[in-house]
Amino acid sequence: MKKLKKVAIAAVVGLGLFASASPAFAAVGDQGVDWAVYQGNQGQFGYGHDKFSISQIGGYNGQGIYWQSTYASQVQSSIAQGKRAHTYIWYQSVTNTDLAKSILDTMLAQVQTPKGSIVALDVEDGVANTDVILWSLQYIKDRGYTPLLYGYKHFLTNNLDLGRISSKFGLWMAQYPDYNVTPVPNYNYFPSWDNIQVFQFTSTYVAGGLDGNIDLSGVTDNGYKNGNPEKPNTETPAIEAGKEADHVKGNAKEVGMTVKVNFSSSAYATGETIPDWIKGTSYKIIEKSGDKVLLDGIMSWISIYDVETLDASTSAPVVSTGQTHVVQYGENLSGIAVKYGTTWQELARVNALSNPNIIYPGRTLSVSGSQLASKVGVCVVQYGDTLSSIAAQFGTTVERLVSANGISNPNYIYAGQVLNF
Known part of the structure; x- marks a missing residue:
């Protein structure tokens, strides 16, 4: 709590x-x-x-x-x-x-x-x-x-x-x-x-x-x-x-996607027990056969339904100047900014938000800009992660992570924080 x-x-x-x-x-x-x-x-x-x-x-x-x-x-x-x-x-x-x-x-x-x-x-x-x-x-x-x-x-x-x-x-x-x-x-x-x-x-x-x-x-x-x-x-x-809580569902997971092993997973395809240290850590899918995958660094077949993808499965839309967005339940300013190819700071400025951490379902936000947001990846910070380790995992830089997420102190990130890369 x-x-x-x-x-x-x-x-x-x-x-x-x-x-x-x-x-x-x-x-x-x-x-x-x-x-x-x-x-x-x-x-x-x-x-x-x-x-x-x-x-x-x-x-x-x-x-x-x-x-x-x-x-x-x-x-x-x-x-x-x-x-x-x-x-x-x-x-x-x-x-x-x-x-x-x-x-x-x-x-x-x-x-x-x-x-x-x-x-x-x-x-x-x-x-x-x-x-x-x-x-x-x-x-x-x-x-x-x-x-x-x-x-x-x-x-x-x-x-x-x-x-x-x-x-x-x-x-x-x-x-x-x-x-x-x-x-x-x-x-x-x-x-x-x-x-x-x-x-x-x-x-x-x-x-x-x-x-x-x-x-x-x-x-x-x-x-x-x-x-x-x-x-x-x-x-x-x-x-x-x-039953479909992953970002990319079921058998749609493909080679090259970043995944982590679900905490509820119990055994490899061989029947051997999956060690706890493997669960929750990020890996790349390097091979796929039917509904089983091999993960880089594990090299033992695991059910595709026992891994949760970290890759985003959709691209953000093109935004025209003057477009608005109605806040939905569960959304936050950072997530909305990603969808529209802008930043949460810009959304806060345009909409005169005194507290960017509090937005309400049903509120209409003005969305600035007329740019196409490229496909954006999302990473949920795990215990022990640092910006440099995340940057290495996802092929980006600390500077880009800092810029994309409006991070004021690169030495301070917390478990559960959602980062765009």
Whole structure:
């Protein structure tokens, strides 16, 4: 989960208290992850036994509503891998019900996870109001979803009447002793409180950082029949879309394309296990035979459906002066600029955008220029990447990457950032 700040606060709880508070549902003990834009378009699971994801759709940052462009594809990817997908909303300084209603009406209309699934409010910064939070959680419940309140115990207890809230609604509580790699929860640091249904026990689930969570009550089954994501209680756009989440689909992947091995892939065509270090790393397809491919640096046949392409599959259109673009859900200024052969800085200038990071679905943008955008590649930054390593991978230069992406500090890029090349 993308947080404005991380804290590690220790509070000891007896294991007996934890065990007695957990009813016997199918998903009790299931582990999973939560994702924001920093985990990239399809996110990443920490371990093969992970069963659920919770993705940020966007939210309110104290100044305005914003969207996370990675939300829909993360949900699609999670469901396509047979995981249970859920949703959370950043909820900072929401202090009255009129504002709350506006935010929730906007967000809930775009939720891609099934009815009954979790829609959590992430309250960990700014001003918090107990009555508004209670109203908001009930509003989510009335619209057919499972509401949870997320936060750190220290912040929630200092800023809210948490007892009033937990008596009516479940909590998703975060607390961890340090930032060492932690693959399983340490209940010596469990944040003792009533009605904690999901425990976030680390922000370093794997090396490089990833939030790890454990389901204490079976709540991550909600929205899915018998825990089976192929048979949700109600249809969601992500179910079918998730099966084709790659930039280039299925057997259309060709020699020369840049790909990475899906985290859900398990075995080569020979039956040998694919090592974890191979997954998520970029490779070139050097040979193709039927529905199998050889990747440069691996040299063992792998199913074409087990690799995700990084190559863009379409070219941008020709733009005539004075053309406009209506912002669609999930778009950001950089992506729109690529489509029209311009830069996000130019779009911000022409449209007098005071905050280029916040654009709203339905807004009409003026698009300047009359140029043809050549076919543009897209790279999602992975943990450990640098501009020089990305430039080498994709046959470009650091200077071109800096220019194409408006990077002010070439030494600072982050995992999940989308770069054009």
